[in-house]
Amino acid sequence: MSSDYEYSDDDGDYYDEDELMDQDDQVANHSADSAPSEEEMDIDAFDLPTKGKQKSYHIESTTLSKHDLERAMDENIEYIAGIFGIEPEVASILLRHFEWNKEKLTEKYVDNPTGINAEAGVSAKPNPPRSTTSGSSRSTRRTTPASSRSKKSLSVEGPFVCPICFDDTQTRTLALACSHKFCTECWTAYATNKIRSEGEFKTTCMAEECTLVATDSFIQSVLATDLPTFDRFKELLARHFVSCNRKLKFCPYPECAQTVSCPAAASKFALTTIIPIVNCGDEKHKFCFACPIEDDHRPLICSVSKLWTQKCRDDSETANWIKSNTKECSKCQSTIEKDGGCNHMTCKKCKYEFCWVCMGPWSEHGTAWYSCNRFDEKESVEARDAQSKSRASLERYLHYYNRWANHEQSAKLSMDLYAKTEKKMEEMQLTSALTWIEVQFMKKAVDEVFRCRMTLKWTYAMAYYLQKGNEKELFEDNQRDLEKAVEDLSELLEQPIDTETIGALRQKVTDKTVYVQKRNEIVLEDSAQGYLEGRWKWNTPVEGFD
């Protein structure tokens, strides 16, 4: 209840979604290109003592609000400012230059403070910039020899003419420590362009080849009348900080301003044994800490999930064909459209009952459901020994893909179903004796079905890559038990609701929900344990496995 409201006051409302998504991309790229190595950054404050009795599949994480994040940045800044006796603003610029790696900065700074100050733009470079009017200033690519010219060039007598806008009526000017003077308006336009158009927090002096970096208070003063842009500046700083720290990630949900800390997922190696599905404190904002796959892709680890999504993209043509929402009744050939999450289909025309997934008669599924989750490779190969091998492998893929896509689609449809049901529940609340709390069983059940279908979906991707053998069979047994339970619950949810039977239905649905939840936990827990024990073997090379 509370988590929904805790952070809403400091949501960054002023920028639109696209802008934020772009930022996310940049951050993602950044961390992929220049990801700091594991030991480089250490923000001890976020390390939690591992609690004793958590489920193996549950990965510990903490949430940081915008303020928590700023505090964490400040702690780093104060630490550096303290040990070197420098201004916090200077420490901040140095830290950014070193991608927030305190240790590296400390080490280098002790050696050569003057050099580091110049390199980071804290103090001017020893050789002053050449005058811009001198003709052959071709480019900074050429390192010009230190021509020892004094700094007087811009201290003009008479009326000041801003070298940017050529306006001689400007009276308000500003300069960084390098004394390169420009009118305030140009500074504002320049900083705004950096921050808004380039998404850049580092604003250097406007003079050619002057590398001095503007301090935060300087930026604040030139943006005094444009708070949203200054806030954006702070946002960029925070994003940079997060991208430099492997333990941190922004919640990818567009409207969200939370950051998640997940030390367990900070090393690449750890990702062969855990799947860091976390949330930002809001249960709905669930995401994988380590990869760009939006889904909760448990029980399949990140690297194999990526293989699978890549494969699905490559085979999208076949996938499209499979994905289609309609199928033909295998008895009367009339077209049947799937309209709920349940796989138990009844042809409207001939009343034939069948399973949407395997198209086989439903009657067999009560006892022999396994025939629908397990691709009998041996039989399939034998039956089609005339067919080429590639055909067999395509069919094998389609077997898993079909089920994978089906659970995804069913999960979506069950949400639609819920929307319909919710309306009905509201009415019932008015006409029956049930309270608001009592009608929540429906929501709980639908949420659980959704969650489990996500698990099931990824169990099919996992089964596709699992090496044949006992372990895979046990995995598929668990998968089958969960699938059967989910289909049963789904079917219950599609039953008509009326006042007389609601009490009984409620009991049934509630019991089944508990059962389904248990089955899901078994799948997740067993697969998580399997990773820790090194039990899972793949039929394709996977990084970190042998």
Next chain:
Amino acid sequence: MDARLRRVNKEITDCKNDKASNVQIELIDNSPFHLKGTFQGPEDTPYEGGCFDVDIVIPEAYPFQPVKMKFITKVYHPNVSSASGAICLDILKDAWSPVLTLKSTLISLQSLLCSPEPNDPQDAEVAKHYMTSKQSFNDTARYWTHIYAGGPEVSGAVKGSKVTQDDAEQDEIAMAGLEKAHVDQFESLGFPRSKVIEVLRRLNYRGANVAKINEDRVVEELLK
């Protein structure tokens, strides 16, 4: 007045008034934000005597964003695309500073012609030519200057190829910086001349490279 407009107008006027300057800026249409810059090819370079036109577009956020420039006149240079005139120069990108002006940028372009940066090429084929044989590269660049930039006629010899007196006629072989003997050699095997030129240019069949490239390899490429 709009700061961008004031600045650009001032830049255009200053440039007009500066009689000593060898850089000109004029309007292309009625907008002061789309201009044409012109400068002379620098002395003691293969571009000497040529007159080079540059297309200039002033972006919305000028001068806080770099001006957009590309050559209108075709130039044979490692940092200029021989096809599109696009320029690879740091001040047109990251190293841009708002204190730079149209004039100073054009002067930078002029000095780019003096000192190519083949390690950061815009046109890889031209850069390879430059790296392989400076002499042959200079001949070709001079020939381009003559054909496209109104430079002086190439005196005597672009090696091995006869330059016709008629200015309008362009010698394909000289344009590509190749030697006539080489082109003739493969043409005589029955391949069309344009194809031979295309392949030899791509393979950088020039100078010391000729010895390194097996003739079978050339034929193989020609057969593709």
